[in-house]
Amino acid sequence: MKKFKALMQRDTWVKPYLRRYRSLLFFSLFFGVLTAICAAALMFTSGYVIDKSATHPYNILLIYAAVVLTRAFGIGRPVFKYLERLRSHNWVLRVTSDLRRRLYHVLEKDAAFFEEHHRTGDILGILADDLGHLQNLYLRTIFPTIVGYILAFIIIVIMGILNWFYGLILLLLFAIEIILVPLISVNIEGARRYRQKSINNQLYVDLTDNILGAADWVISGRHQDFINRPKPALEKLRASQLKSKHFGWSRDFGLQVVFLIIAIVLIIFTNLHLTANQAQANFVSAFVLAIFPLSDAFIPISAGFDELPIYSDSVARLNDLKVPTRPLPEQVASQPEKFQQLTLKDLTFEYDADSPLLINHFNQTLKKGEKMAVLGPSGTGKTTLLQLILGDLTPQHGNVLVDNIDISALQNDRSKLFSVLNQKPFLFDTTIMNNVRMGNEQASDDAVKAVLDKVNLKDKIEALPDQYNTIVQEAGNRFSGGERQRIALARILLQDTPIVLLDEPTVGLDPITEQELLETFFTLLNDKTIIWITHHLQGVELVDQLVFLSEGQIEMQGNPHKLYEENEHFKQLYEMDRGY
Known part of the structure; x- marks a missing residue:
């Protein structure tokens, strides 16, 4: 994390676009939070309707407002989700488009010395992987993390207002869910992902050599060597990716357990503090059900943190691409x-x-x-x-x-x-x-x-x-x-x-x-x-x-x-x- 922060402080490839498209970024986060709130509110009103209906109210109008809200939140959730996807992908596509244009500009400036300064496989790696990684940096890490932190803050504040003790318990559990586990995950899995990216980059270089030298492989009669050359790297990459999957499954199971504990805490809280009368009891299932859809906002944060070393390497490679600077005199119009x-x-x-x-x-x-x-x-x-x-x-x-x-x-x-x-x-x-x-x-x-x-x-x-x-x-x-x-x-x-x-x-x-x-x-x-x-x-x-x-x-x-x-x-x- 420290390395990533230090890298971002001297970055010239990512930060400029955060400012240039800040309005799109704001609305992406805004609609992302509204999506999660609608999902939680939908379950809250649904739980209230279920509890209230179970008491056989003498008039349907007593639950009519909750039914209307349930329908409104049910519509609002996909609408806000669509708007969030629309805004976030629009933002990311604009940024990656600008990044590609800038990359081509850098390579064009260095075209005369391309082979001297760059390996073709490395440039293919940047085009195929690094720009895509920057796209995922926002979609998988930055956006979900900010949305998750905002939602956790809202939940902890609301619970703290209702009961400071349970608010502290939720603060501890959410800290484990969205801070501690992601940090542990990035330290364990991050190094493995970085090694995978290094292997992948080398495969791009080897693949480029193989393709450009295919005729020489054939002429020399070394068909089997041509086929076998990338196999060790591919097997190493496959084994590492399998370990990553196993780690991801174990980590996500642990996060689900933590989330189950959060649900149990809410069950205990509602049963102790919301059962004094029938009117309060109608909110018991509403509170508990509201927390479950929020797992979709919290659990992906750790998976996004896993790839931070990959993202940092991509940012570093892009920032290391320097245009050979040469001062030119005042330009004259030719004839x-x-x-x-x-x-x-x-x-x-x-x-x-x-x-x-x-x-x-x-x-x-x-x-x-x-x-x-x-x-x-x-x-x-x-x-x-x-x-x-x-x-x-x-x-x-x-x-x-x-x-x-x-x-x-x-x-x-x-x-x-x-x-x-x-x-x-x-x-x-x-x-x-x-x-x-x-x-x-x-x-x-x-x-x-x-x-x-x-x-x-x-x-x-x-x-x-x-x-x-x-x-x-x-x-x-x-x-x-x-x-x-x-x-x-x-x-x-x-x-x-x-x-x-x-x-x-x-x-x-x-x-x-x-x-x-x-x-x-x-x-x-x-x-x-x-x-x-x-x-x-x-x-x-x-x-x-x-x-x-x-x-x-x-x-x-x-x-x-x-x-x-x-x-x-x-x-x-x-x-x-x-x-x-």
């Missing part, structure tokens, strides 16, 4: 239609003081419509160069200038200046039309069809049963690698930015498909400024400038045609790459 020049001025970059320079005094100027290919072995900083150009990374020295404006001042309009096509463009499990329209949400259907025609997919798509409404399936598996790249290229054409960055978009394709695709790229993007990261020389005759990087520095550069004629080393590399 992509007037773009003239991209300048990479004396760029120098290293990840930390212990790492070698990845980019070392790199200089290049590209005018509107010029194309540059950047080659070099792995680890020479080719992809890092693209991140510097986009502004995802900040150089230790030098600048990236778009028409003499530093890229750091153009981050708000970056999507209007740059479009990117990487090795594996992601296609979402929706229609072809929706996937392409991501490049420009305002584009008409005719505009989408036009760009798909330009990338030579019109005949292929129109031959499909659903044509442009064909679902591309998960990650675009409905189409081949080359077709996925063409759909991604259609997005870029629709986005219509002046600068296009190509990060090895043809890797893994056969040479014929690769050449066809490269020719399509450079033909359709003829008026764009292109920076193309590639690992070999196929298609370099399509660019204006060729740059070889080695240890962060430019080893060789120039027009590929001139290099072929004038540089013997380049000529050998080119002919070797082409298989001459």
Whole structure:
């Protein structure tokens, strides 16, 4: 409990929404209390009607008011319960919606370094479990606990007014029911639930590894190892969950016993103090029956406390997600239609003081419509160069200038200046039309069809049963690698930015498909400024400038045609790459 309190004091993920939606929170608790009061009042008036009727009143009007109240409380209980559910779930759904939006915002800010900072399985754990746990924190713990405490306070005050001695006895019994047992429960069961969550999180990581590496498992022939890998963790999780169930059953039985003692105390009190005359005796069963429906408000409190360590871990994991903060200068509105020049001025970059320079005094100027290919072995900083150009990374020295404006001042309009096509463009499990329209949400259907025609997919798509409404399936598996790249290229054409960055978009394709695709790229993007990261020389005759990087520095550069004629080393590399 102390750990949870300390965590909530520095929390930035939960508390803000308590204030933002406080009116919904208030009405959720208010209707929850009214639901319990109506349930107790229904049994109270029912008990009174039974007792009063047993005395054979000479006129039905003597119990008419109690009958009407019984009917009113009977209607009020489900109505208030519905309103409480409506308000509480509305509140929780609003909060979790905001939390998911904030989580996506955090991940989007960190997208360039996602794999460096996060494991995919951990993020799946946060999305699948942690946000759900925060939802349950309110629905299973906070709401029931507050409602239960309010009801216990009301009951103890009423009993204290009637008889202070029995009021103290109820205070002791309720303290056991809603304070002592929950605290014991969270200390015994909480650690076990925390271990279950840790196992579950590891299962997400293992499952992600298994799925992403499924092909390697199959190729290596280790089918049984693939099946057996999660079994020990699953068996451990199952055994722990079974212990939790047994503990829960035993604890709830004990709580029912305590509640039975509360009922016995009320029976003794009513028999000693409400039997002086017939009028008082009519309230005996009313008092006793009224307490029973309140068990539904008190007993779940302990079950909610069991999961506090899980909730605290979820809150801690969310609070540990930090957006890499980087101060940006005052932002300038871009004018992509007037773009003239991209300048990479004396760029120098290293990840930390212990790492070698990845980019070392790199200089290049590209005018509107010029194309540059950047080659070099792995680890020479080719992809890092693209991140510097986009502004995802900040150089230790030098600048990236778009028409003499530093890229750091153009981050708000970056999507209007740059479009990117990487090795594996992601296609979402929706229609072809929706996937392409991501490049420009305002584009008409005719505009989408036009760009798909330009990338030579019109005949292929129109031959499909659903044509442009064909679902591309998960990650675009409905189409081949080359077709996925063409759909991604259609997005870029629709986005219509002046600068296009190509990060090895043809890797893994056969040479014929690769050449066809490269020719399509450079033909359709003829008026764009292109920076193309590639690992070999196929298609370099399509660019204006060729740059070889080695240890962060430019080893060789120039027009590929001139290099072929004038540089013997380049000529050998080119002919070797082409298989001459």
